[in-house]
Amino acid sequence: MTEPTEDIILEMRNISKSFAGVHALRDVSFRCRRGTVHALVGENGAGKSTLMKILAGAYVADSGEIVYKGRHYDRLTTREALDSGIAIIYQELNLLPYMTVAENIFLGREPRTSLGLLDSKRMNAEAASLLNRLGVNLNVRRLVGELTVARQQMVEIARALSQQVDMIVMDEPSAILAGHELEILFSIIESLVAQNVTVVYISHRLDEVFQIADEVTVLKDGRVVGTKPLEALTRSQLIQMMVGRPLDEVFPKSRGHRGETALVAQHLTTDAINDVSLRLHSGEIVGVAGMVGSGRTELARALFGADSLRSGSLTIRGERRRVSSPNAAVRLGMALVPEDRKTQGLFMELPIRDNITVTILDRITRGAMLQRRLEAEAVQKARGELAIVMASDRQEVQDLSGGNQQKVVLAKWLATAPTVVILDEPTRGIDVGAKFEIYQLMRALTDRGVAILMISSELPEILGMSDRILVMHDGAIAGELSREEATEEKIIHLATTGRGLAEASETQTGQAID
Amino acid sequence: MTTTLTAAIPPEARWSALRRHIPYLIVYGLILALGIYGTLNSDRFLTDRNLLNIFRQSVFIGTAAIGQTLVILSGGIDLSVGSMVKVSVLVSALLMNGQPENIGVAVVATLGLGVVVGAAHAFLITRLKVAPFIVTLGTYSILRGIAYTISTTPIGRAAPPVVQFYDLKVGPVYALIVAFFVLLVVLMFVLRRTRFGRYIYAVGGNEQVARLSGIPVNRVKYGVYILCSVLAALTGLFALSRSGVGDPNIGDGLELETISAVVIGGTSLFGGRGGLIGTLGGVLLLGLIGNLLVVLNVNQWLRDLIEGAIIVIAVALYKQKGRQ
Numbered sequence: 115m116t117e118p119t120e121d122i123i124l125e126m127r128n129i130s131k132s133f134a135g136v137h138a139l140r141d142v143s144f145r146c147r148r149g150t151v152h153a154l155v156g157e158n159g160a161g162k163s164t165l166m167k168i169l170a171g172a173y174v175a176d177s178g179e180i181v182y183k184g185r186h187y188d189r190l191t192t193r194e195a196l197d198s199g200i201a202i203i204y205q206e207l208n209l210l211p212y213m214t215v216a217e218n219i220f221l222g223r224e225p226r227t228s229l230g231l232l233d234s235k236r237m238n239a240e241a242a243s244l245l246n247r248l249g250v251n252l253n254v255r256r257l258v259g260e261l262t263v264a265r266q267q268m269v270e271i272a273r274a275l276s277q278q279v280d281m282i283v284m285d286e287p288s289a290i291l292a293g294h295e296l297e298i299l300f301s302i303i304e305s306l307v308a309q310n311v312t313v314v315y316i317s318h319r320l321d322e323v324f325q326i327a328d329e330v331t332v333l334k335d336g337r338v339v340g341t342k343p344l345e346a347l348t349r350s351q352l353i354q355m356m357v358g359r360p361l362d363e364v365f366p367k368s369r370g371h372r373g374e375t376a377l378v379a380q381h382l383t384t385d386a387i388n389d390v391s392l393r394l395h396s397g398e399i400v401g402v403a404g405m406v407g408s409g410r411t412e413l414a415r416a417l418f419g420a421d422s423l424r425s426g427s428l429t430i431r432g433e434r435r436r437v438s439s440p441n442a443a444v445r446l447g448m449a450l451v452p453e454d455r456k457t458q459g460l461f462m463e464l465p466i467r468d469n470i471t472v473t474i475l476d477r478i479t480r481g482a483m484l485q486r487r488l489e490a491e492a493v494q495k496a497r498g499e500l501a502i503v504m505a506s507d508r509q510e511v512q513d514l515s516g517g518n519q520q521k522v523v524l525a526k527w528l529a530t531a532p533t534v535v536i537l538d539e540p541t542r543g544i545d546v547g548a549k550f551e552i553y554q555l556m557r558a559l560t561d562r563g564v565a566i567l568m569i570s571s572e573l574p575e576i577l578g579m580s581d582r583i584l585v586m587h588d589g590a591i592a593g594e595l596s597r598e599e600a601t602e603e604k605i606i607h608l609a610t611t612g613r614g615l616a617e618a619s620e621t622q623t624g625q626a627i628d
Numbered sequence: 629m630t631t632t633l634t635a636a637i638p639p640e641a642r643w644s645a646l647r648r649h650i651p652y653l654i655v656y657g658l659i660l661a662l663g664i665y666g667t668l669n670s671d672r673f674l675t676d677r678n679l680l681n682i683f684r685q686s687v688f689i690g691t692a693a694i695g696q697t698l699v700i701l702s703g704g705i706d707l708s709v710g711s712m713v714k715v716s717v718l719v720s721a722l723l724m725n726g727q728p729e730n731i732g733v734a735v736v737a738t739l740g741l742g743v744v745v746g747a748a749h750a751f752l753i754t755r756l757k758v759a760p761f762i763v764t765l766g767t768y769s770i771l772r773g774i775a776y777t778i779s780t781t782p783i784g785r786a787a788p789p790v791v792q793f794y795d796l797k798v799g800p801v802y803a804l805i806v807a808f809f810v811l812l813v814v815l816m817f818v819l820r821r822t823r824f825g826r827y828i829y830a831v832g833g834n835e836q837v838a839r840l841s842g843i844p845v846n847r848v849k850y851g852v853y854i855l856c857s858v859l860a861a862l863t864g865l866f867a868l869s870r871s872g873v874g875d876p877n878i879g880d881g882l883e884l885e886t887i888s889a890v891v892i893g894g895t896s897l898f899g900g901r902g903g904l905i906g907t908l909g910g911v912l913l914l915g916l917i918g919n920l921l922v923v924l925n926v927n928q929w930l931r932d933l934i935e936g937a938i939i940v941i942a943v944a945l946y947k948q949k950g951r952q
Binding site: 420461479 | 827828839842
């Protein structure tokens with residue numbers, strides 16, 4: 115694979131990096147061509163982030179060299195990386211919520227007047243023109259904290275562009291975006307490429323990789339599996355490169371035996387949702403689709419007692435219940451796997467063991483004492499059931515990969531033997547392999563008679579896993595679709611307009627309750 | 629599961645276990661080093677009498693610091709500890725008024741006052757959602773005001789058995805020290821081996837996660853704040869046994885002393901990380917420094933300076949743990 119050298123903007127040669135004796139990267143070579151979109155994929159722990167952090171100057175490679183725009187570097191400092199036009203957009207956005215869009219974009223480089231005072235007029239004008247260049251219509255005087263995550267991400271990109279930039283690395287930019295926002299991101303990427311900027315796009319979502327990238331480099335266990343142009347690859351070939359073995363990309367089949375009613379919600383209304391009614395049966399998976407902000411997560415929180423109800427009622431296994439707190443919900447056999455495992459699902463600084471057993475401490479207490487033996491058994495069981503990869507159960511959760519972290523969240527809830535499980539974006543930000551494990555686990559749970567409510571932004575996941583699909587729009591359920599009748603088109607139509615497609619209108623009920 | 633994929637174990641993993649213990653190594657290492665220094669430089673240091681005194685003097689900060697540790701582990705802070713001690717000394721001295729038959733009432737009332745103050749803290753923090761720093765800054769001042777309204781000069785008197793308790797020995801050591809270690813061990817047990825203990829770490833680790841995990845977060849907060857104020861009240865009773873009278877100057881600055889001990893012991897001010905072994909180390913280290921200055925005839929005011937330096941250096945060192 116020899117390319118004309120003037121085409122290559124970046125080449126990282128034979129990069130190795132280890133932490134405390136463990137190899138994170140071994141002899142990795144990576145190069146990308148100017149003005150293209152280069153996807154970087156691989157499972158969690160494969161070394162993608164480490165490689166990009168070396169490029170950004172956050173880590174120093176143990177060996178290897180970087181050739182960027184024809185210059186050789188043994189190491190790049192953060193300053194050099196910035197000054198030479200490398201920008202990184204991290205998944206966790208680095209913005210100040212109480213400052214305006216323009217102030218964030220020019221943070222630390224505020225334009226001054228000749229007197230040395232802030233020149234906010236110029237700052238606002240330049241910020242507006244930057245956002246214009248991205249094709250984004252946004253009031254630069256608004257506070258960043260008031261914007262949606264997707265818009266905040268655009269501010270972050272605009273900030274990168276406010277300096278001379280040749281290369282932008284985006285670390286899983288889509289993880290925080292819903293469908294229509296993704297299209298905006300893609301059009302931004304296209305306009306960047308048109309301006310001869312190189313984009314390195316890190317993602318788990320293969321659809322996106324195929325849609326946006328020109329070339330892809332696959333990392334696995336700290337080594338490069340290969341770099342290929344995407345037109346030469348099929349989806350299953352790419353998956354095979356990533357996981358090292360062929361995988362049937364099929365969702366485990368529903369056995370379709372729906373049991374008795376597990377939960378009935380009637381006319382739930384909170385600050386964020388309006389008159390939502392639904393029914394869950396044991397043994398079924400009900401998918402909840404809808405745009406980010408349509409009230410999906412708030413529905414989950416309302417069911418789980420995390421947000422207080424203004425009106426409405428819950429009936430669980432035939433009995434009317436007041437679920438005033440998550441504590442009450444847990445005692446009624448409910449579980450919620452929240453959308454953001456780092457801030458809502460896990461105690462990142464506590465050991466794996468404590469995270470798994472936090473929900474069942476009363477069951478492993480005899481007298482006043484926690485029983486170490488019972489606890490070890492519970493952890494051992496979870497570990498086997500979920501195939502959590504860990505060195506020891508005393509390891510802090512923050513040291514695990516995303517997929518393994520998600521398994522710990524699941525483990526903590528499965529330990530309670532719940533009858534109703536609410537999953538909010540169960541496979542967000544985890545690799546293909548762990549995804550399939552979670553799908554199979556969900557099926558195993560329904561086979562045991564558990565009722566699952568699954569919120570997801572990924573339509574293939576919704577279509578592949580759900581027995582029924584509820585589509586939310588503007589805080590209410592816009593319609594219900596059966597597994598057979600559901601298509602991406604119908605879901606998107608319901609989610610964006612709140613109404614069914616013309617040909618689907620007779621099946622659209624607007625009410626999930628019969 | 630059928631598809632088992634092995635992800636590489638992240639390199640930071642190995643640090644996980646070790647880095648928790650680094651503060652302990654540093655604190656107890658310092659204690660050992662200072663002990664050796666004291667032994668080599670003064671023949672008054674390594675005597676039974678002196679060592680017992682260090683421990684006995686440490687009981688006061690230590691008892692209050694146990695409560696402070698629980699509160700800080702849960703992600704809060706209690707700035708009212710010193711004022712609580714102050715009020716407790718006065719209340720118990722007044723109620724006792726030198727009469728042995730009043731001891732029971734005085735002790736129960738003083739500890740009961742601790743329950744009330746702690747419950748008030750928790751109520752304000754959980755229901756009215758006022759930050760713990762603000763709530764306890766308020767009660768710091770309120771309790772202090774109450775104490776000085778009661779009296780600005782020594783008032784009331786401890787009953788003789790209470791005064792005798794201060795010098796009472798169980799075998800070779802003071803009963804006060806034994807009582808402190810019993811408390812310490814019980815609460816270490818609570819932290820490590822009970823549900824309440826785990827919940828404290830969970831709430832301090834991430835309150836939102838704790839709530840969503842079904843943990844009764846508010847009850848946990850009631851628990852830690854009540855324990856903290858009750859332990860402060862107990863510190864007041866211990867202090868009364870030492871002073872014999874209700875001296876309103878007792879307890880000054882104790883809230884910061886306890887926070888210093890907790891922080892030097894490696895407990896994170898953000899909560900969720902640390903424990904009582906560290907706090908014990910912090911308390912003993914502070915006691916040892918004070919004692920060494922006396923034994924070596926050094927200017928007493930140096931104590932504050934050294935204490936401050938140790939806090940800053942220790943915490944700066946802990947921050948480096950496990951970083952590449």
